[in-house]
Amino acid sequence: MKPDYDSVIIGGGLGGLATAALLSRQGRRVLVLERYKQVGGYATNFQRGDFTFDVSLHAMNGMTPGTPSYRCLQDCGIADKVTFLPQKTVYRLVTRQGDLIVRHEGIDAYQQFLCERYPQEAENIRQLFSAAGKMYQQLSAFVQSPDPFWWKVLSTPLRFPRLMRYDTDTVDQFFSRFTRHPELKEVLAAQWPYYGLPPEQLAYSYFSYPFFDYLAHGGYSVKGGSQSLSDALAESVRAAGGSVETSRSVIQIHHHNGQVTGLTSKKIGDIRTQHVISNISPQATVQLAGREAFPASFLNKLDNMKPAMSAFQIYIGLDCPLSTFGIGPDEYSVFFCDGLSSSSQFQQMCSAPEQIDFHDTGWFLNLFTNVDPGLAPAGKSTIGIIALVSGKHWQQLGKEQYQARKAAMTDALLAQLEQRFPGIRSHIEVLEAGTPKTMTTYTGNYMGSINGFAQTTDQAGVWRRFPMRYPLKGLYQVGAWTFPGGGYVGAMLSARMLVDRYFRR
Numbered sequence: 001m002k003p004d005y006d007s008v009i010i011g012g013g014l015g016g017l018a019t020a021a022l023l024s025r026q027g028r029r030v031l032v033l034e035r036y037k038q039v040g041g042y043a044t045n046f047q048r049g050d051f052t053f054d055v056s057l058h059a060m061n062g063m064t065p066g067t068p069s070y071r072c073l074q075d076c077g078i079a080d081k082v083t084f085l086p087q088k089t090v091y092r093l094v095t096r097q098g099d100l101i102v103r104h105e106g107i108d109a110y111q112q113f114l115c116e117r118y119p120q121e122a123e124n125i126r127q128l129f130s131a132a133g134k135m136y137q138q139l140s141a142f143v144q145s146p147d148p149f150w151w152k153v154l155s156t157p158l159r160f161p162r163l164m165r166y167d168t169d170t171v172d173q174f175f176s177r178f179t180r181h182p183e184l185k186e187v188l189a190a191q192w193p194y195y196g197l198p199p200e201q202l203a204y205s206y207f208s209y210p211f212f213d214y215l216a217h218g219g220y221s222v223k224g225g226s227q228s229l230s231d232a233l234a235e236s237v238r239a240a241g242g243s244v245e246t247s248r249s250v251i252q253i254h255h256h257n258g259q260v261t262g263l264t265s266k267k268i269g270d271i272r273t274q275h276v277i278s279n280i281s282p283q284a285t286v287q288l289a290g291r292e293a294f295p296a297s298f299l300n301k302l303d304n305m306k307p308a309m310s311a312f313q314i315y316i317g318l319d320c321p322l323s324t325f326g327i328g329p330d331e332y333s334v335f336f337c338d339g340l341s342s343s344s345q346f347q348q349m350c351s352a353p354e355q356i357d358f359h360d361t362g363w364f365l366n367l368f369t370n371v372d373p374g375l376a377p378a379g380k381s382t383i384g385i386i387a388l389v390s391g392k393h394w395q396q397l398g399k400e401q402y403q404a405r406k407a408a409m410t411d412a413l414l415a416q417l418e419q420r421f422p423g424i425r426s427h428i429e430v431l432e433a434g435t436p437k438t439m440t441t442y443t444g445n446y447m448g449s450i451n452g453f454a455q456t457t458d459q460a461g462v463w464r465r466f467p468m469r470y471p472l473k474g475l476y477q478v479g480a481w482t483f484p485g486g487g488y489v490g491a492m493l494s495a496r497m498l499v500d501r502y503f504r505r
């Protein structure tokens with residue numbers, strides 16, 4: 001019997017939507033099934049009173065023509081449908097040692113800035129950035145090369161040697177090739193909370209691309225919030241003849257003789273297709289197909305893989321402009337950490353919420369309306385506080401215990417905010433908090449992970465990331481859980497690579 005669709009995609013997150021846009025623009029019959037009432041997964045907005053909040057986006061790297069990230073938007077047909085707003089500062093880092101502001105001025109200016117701050121390290125800094133630049137170029141070339149994947153892999157030692165050279169380096173090991181200066185290394189890795197692991201554990205193969213891209217091309221917000229990006233992708237799918245259905249949960253994947261045959265969606269029923277592309281966690285995907293569909297060795301490996309960290313985020317609408325608290329118009333992402341090393345901060349982040357002391361543990365602040373004033377009514381503003389936390393302490397709580405834990409963490413973070421900006425609490429007009437449990441409830445992501453599997457060296461990179469193809473014919477993975485990994489750009493680039501590798505025309 002003829003299949004209803006060439007491919008059905010489970011989940012309308014950025015990875016699923018970008019895949020659908022690329023496939024439908026090739027002329028394939030594609031259907032996206034999203035269980036929530038709006039598309040985007042983490043890349044969505046919500047409204048509280050007059051305020052618009054972006055669920056997740058703080059910054060996207062590389063939204064400039066010529067980069068692989070931008071090329072992916074062009075291929076999805078949305079580069080001219082979304083407005084990217086440049087953030088004037090890449091980040092500000094406030095520690096006991098001082099206050100460091102990195103402006104959106106490019107790699108040379110950043111190197112110069114570091115050389116002035118650490119003059120005895122100047123030559124090391126230059127060598128480090130020369131190597132980081134080559135890695136970025138080779139990774140970009142690997143992603144963008146039109147050659148078949150097998151040929152790219154085979155020719156890696158000659159064409160992309162840096163991918164092999166740094167393949168098993170952590171971020172700290174890469175930096176230590178050039179400098180032993182502990183403070184310089186912490187400053188270089190300041191954005192590590194974005195990637196969910198401290199430099200001693202984070203794979204350089206994953207960090208290297210956004211690290212260089214942010215410094216070279218800056219960070220960007222999406223005008224109107226990330227819902228505009230997700231809606232533009234869905235629109236592109238529909239314009240090319242594909243379908244995107246919301247409030248349509250997938251409850252089963254069908255297979256016969258080791259081959260996918262279709263799936264069942266609530267409210268629609270059975271759908272026939274030869275290709276199912278999962279944008280949801282591999283744990284949930286395996287459940288939908290039934291564990292008996294997979295070899296024991298595959299299941300054993302999956303059961304031992306570790307999810308990335310989750311997050312606790314507070315969304316705040318203020319009844320006044322940010323200038324009320326002396327915040328300048330150029331500020332955007334501010335990382336606060338009072339002096340402990342990134343590893344000891346991370347240890348605290350992994351512990352039970354009651355044991356986290358935010359005097360010592362990093363948290364960060366985003367000043368959303370400084371980049372997109374349209375998110376709040378005139379004269380008002382929105383900010384977000386985010387702390388990296390482990391999902392495991394939030395999933396199995398009773399209702400009262402959960403509410404108490406959520407209230408306590410909100411209060412602890414608001415106390416930090418008040419200490420930095422006295423009087424700010426009395427200006428809060430609306431407040432909402434999202435916990436790891438919220439992340440799981442809304443997206444189904446295992447342990448509330450915000451970036452798929454943790455990017456440790458044994459779970460990262462072209463050769464070790466969770467594969468895009470399952471050992472069940474016709475079943476594929478896209479998005480944060482597979483290569484290259486989480487983040488807006490990561491999820492969309494995974495779609496680009498999946499289509500190039502398995503769905504070439």
Ligand SMILES: Cc1cc2nc3c(=O)[nH]c(=O)nc-3n(C[C@H](O)[C@H](O)[C@H](O)COP(=O)(O)OP(=O)(O)OC[C@H]3O[C@@H](n4cnc5c(N)ncnc54)[C@H](O)[C@@H]3O)c2cc1C
Nearest residue numbers: 011013014015035041042056058059250479480486487488
């Ligand atoms: C608080 C927070 C802050 C973040 N900040 C940033 C940032 O500043 N920059 C950045 O680049 N990244 C950031 N991220 C990470 C980034 O948002 C994610 O890594 C990325 O959006 C994941 O995309 P994805 O394609 O893997 O799908 P997801 O967003 O995980 O979407 C999966 C979709 O599948 C749907 N689904 C689940 N089960 C089913 C089912 N059975 N049937 C149908 N549909 C189903 C879900 O509803 C969801 O829509 C942040 C994330 C969070 C939570």
